[in-house]
Amino acid sequence: MFRFIAALITLPLCAVAVGGAAQADDFKPVTSETLADPDPADWLMINRTYDEQRFSPLNQINRSNVGELRVAWVRGLPQGTQESTPLVHQGVIYLIAPGGGVQALDGRNGDLIWEYWRTYPKDMLKTIPPASFSRSKNLAIFEDLVYFAAPDGYLVALDARSGKVRWETKAHDYADGTEHTGGLMVADGKLISNRACRIRAGCFLAAHDAGSGKELWRFYTTPASEEPGADSWGNLPDQQRVASSWGLPGSYDPKRKITYWAIANPTPYTRLKRHGSTDAVSFTAPSELYSNSTVALDVDTGKLSWYYQHLPGDDWDSDHIHERTLLRTKVSPDPKFVKWINPTVPKGEEHDVVVEVAEAGDIFVLDRENGRFLWAQPFPLDMPHHTLQSIDVATGRTQINVDAMLGKDGDRSIICSFNTRSWWATSYDPGRNALYVPFQDACLDMTANNKSPTGAGPRTGIRRPGVDENAYAGIMKIDLATGEMTRILSQAWPGNGSALATGGDLLFWGDLNRRLHAIDSDSGKVLWEMPLGGMIVASTISYAIDGKQYIAVLTGDGLTGTANVLADVPKLKTVRGHSAIYVFALPDKG
Helix, strand or coil, X not given: CCCCCCCCCCCCCEEXXXXXXXXXXXXXXXXXXXXXXXXXXXXXXXXXXXCCCCEECXXXXXXXXXXXXXXXXXXXXXXXXXXXXXXXXXXXXXXXXXXXXXXEEECCCCCEEEEEECCCCHHHHHCCCCHHHCCCCECEEEECEEEEECCCCEEEEEECCCXXXXXXXXXXXXHHCCECCCCEEEECCEEXXXXXXXXXXXXXXEEXXXXXXXXXXXXXXXXXXXXXXXXXXXXXXXXXXXXXXXXXXXXXXXXXXXXXXXXXXXXXXXHHHHHCCCCCCCCECCCCCCCCEEEEEECCCXXXXXXXXXXXXXXXXXXXXXXXXXXXXXXXXXXXXXXXXXXXXXXXXXXXXXXXXXXXXXXXXXXXXXXXXXXXXXXXXXXXXXXXXXXXXXXXXXXXXXXXXXXXXXXXXXXXXXXXXXXXXXXXXCCCCEEEEEEECEEEEEEECCCCCCCEEEXXXXXXXXXXXXXXXXXXXXXXXXXXXXXXXXECCCCEECCEEECCCEEEEECCCCEEEEEECCXXXXXXXXXXXXXXXXXCEEEEECCEEEEEEEECECXXXXXXXXXXXXXXXXXXXXXXXEEEECCCCC
């Protein structure tokens, strides 16, 4: 049974409307067309748009005036874990309140419009964390409904005007250890969700009808016996074939009607624990499908269109999880900057691509149509202790670093990189064809231990040996045509904050030292920064009301993602547990 220091939230299941700014009677439903081409004033999904670019076209706040940015308002939030990003529609902010609730706030001043709480079963504690430790990444909105992935395994549809429950449906069973740790996306009228799992029964992506809550399809993230790819797991029993989709939600291509999702590492962490030996499954892809893969699914049926495996048969918990960014670019990787280049792709040819930057480091660029490998590069540096030994550049087939694997109990290995980034999202500026990646220069020190449930221990993140502690963290700007990487920011203190590029030639990012930064998108020069009351976690967005642009962030604590990163910087004495929303704007001209 789990032991937790935080109490289970057991408020009544209800929506409470509050005095103050009520929502306008002219509420505009969020249609499929709206989601595909949102008003720049709104923020309708975790990274604003289906392509996960996390770019705001708003430019009222820009390089010339960002130094005048001021606090517009602040609102405290309940205690509990915070890993989410809010939504904004017609000036109303919808957010996951720590403790497993939902709040609707007036975007002008933070006044509460309504809130929703539910009673969580006491026996949740036997298998999963309490609601105060819930880790859902985002809400979704469609028509006049706001969707919430509740900690107890239910999907809940709330009236966007009042917060009243319109429908709810059980998506999974928490009794088997399955958790709503991921996020939500509405595509083609379907509410798509992901989750963490401990047995194969909970390892799936699901689509529910957005209007009724009826389940439409499931895609299991590991194949059972007799299914395609089953032999990649060797002789492992079906229920022990575990690879979750626990992180940030997927992206969607409305023209192709394909949705792209990330699958994490297989568990337990080591091959030795999973199979009894390191060579029970292949060293080259495919191995333990669909772990550490990008999967492209038909949005109508949930059927697999294609997959690409970034790391076969992981031995270290080296997640290739989180957002898959969609864009169109010339493919001209320069051998000066890029290690693995497909020689059969004509240089300079334009492609619709899907891009990933893994927790374990590495950037991969694939063709969106068919998953064809285009190029890849170790991230943030090419180091000897790398997870990958090689990539067959003509086929894109990856091979694990056999020399660094843990072959017997007590074996120890240092792997670089590790937790380079996590559920704090990257940002893409289409005008610069540049991806901005907040990262820390970390490695993994891990010893095989078959007595541990994970197969490892001790196991800890460390700063890369030899790294300058004053340059441990930073932001990398990556040219997605050539692959050139330019480090535009270096500092001692790492972050859990998502990046946000804007039309004002700015990049916003917040760190665990409580600083929110506004950075010149080209030079990386810090043009403005503000210390807040707590650590900035994910969440960085921009929205507008009546032509006035705002920047908003949430502060608080993530769960392991925050604790693990802080462990690498013991000198940082920061503020823990300060949950709030901070909103900034330029002063009104009188």
